[in-house]
Amino acid sequence: MSKTVVLKCGGSTVHQLSESFFQSLQALLSSNWRVMIVHGGGPDITNMLKALKIETEFYNGQRKTTEEVLEVAEMVLAGKINKKLTNLLKQKGLKSIGLSGTDDSLLQADFLDQDHLGMVGKVTSVNTAAVNLLMDNGYIPVVAPLACTVTHETLNVNADLAAAAIANAVGAEKFLFVTDVPGILDEEKQVIETITPPQIIELIKSEVITGGMIPKVESAMATLSDICQEVMIVSGQQAFIENDAFKGTKIVSEKGVLSS
Secondary structure, three states: OOEEEEEEEOOOHHHHOOHHHHHHHHHHHHOOEEEEEEEOOHHHHHHHHHHOOOOOOEEOOEEOEOHHHHHHHHHHHHHHHHHHHHHHHHHOOOOEEEEEOOHHHOEEEEEOOHHHHEOEEEEEEEOOHHHHHHHHOOOEEEEEOEEEOOOOOEEEOOHHHHHHHHHHHOOOOEEEEEEOOOOOEOOOOOEOOEEOHHHHHHHHHOOOOOOOHHHHHHHHHHOOOOOOOEEEEEEOOOOOEEOOEEOOEEEEOHHHHHHO
């Protein structure tokens, strides 16, 4: 019986993936795992908006997606980044198909807050038919975090939340956040192998976890659920599989700790 792993790659991480990262993907496929990647693209969207001199506004730290911004987001997410990643996979001998979340209504969504955020969506349902078909035939679906409403409007979706929704829908046994760090580090800068959300909150309070790592761990914690009881933070700059074991930090719910 195949197991499924969903990897979420941040927009900047896509540009920094190492040879050993792709070897780890090959190892997963060789071990009969079904593999899917969901990617972001925030930095590239920001750069393109600046290049096109499109003014953007923010609400509570989140970019408002106007029709102009959405057009750029679609171009960057479903175009530039999605094709870059599928091309990289092809170069490494891995079969992949690039998809937008709007394809075959993979991601359906409602407006999150139309007044303040514009065309930003929250996922309401996931149609897994196409991605399951691809994974069952040895392909890696590479998904851009766009969604459609029931009236076929396209919405921009937070990549972390899109990946979590898909991981839950396909019943993924593993959900990996691919970052530029090997995992969550302790005071001695050693990788913490297993941690719970309350322990993470303590490390944020004591400033062991700081800066850009805070949103990464917050996103990872937010994806924990009864279905997805384990999330890992791994590096895209080194192998995340070694001797058939995953390398990185495993974030588990307290329920998961009690049941293990």
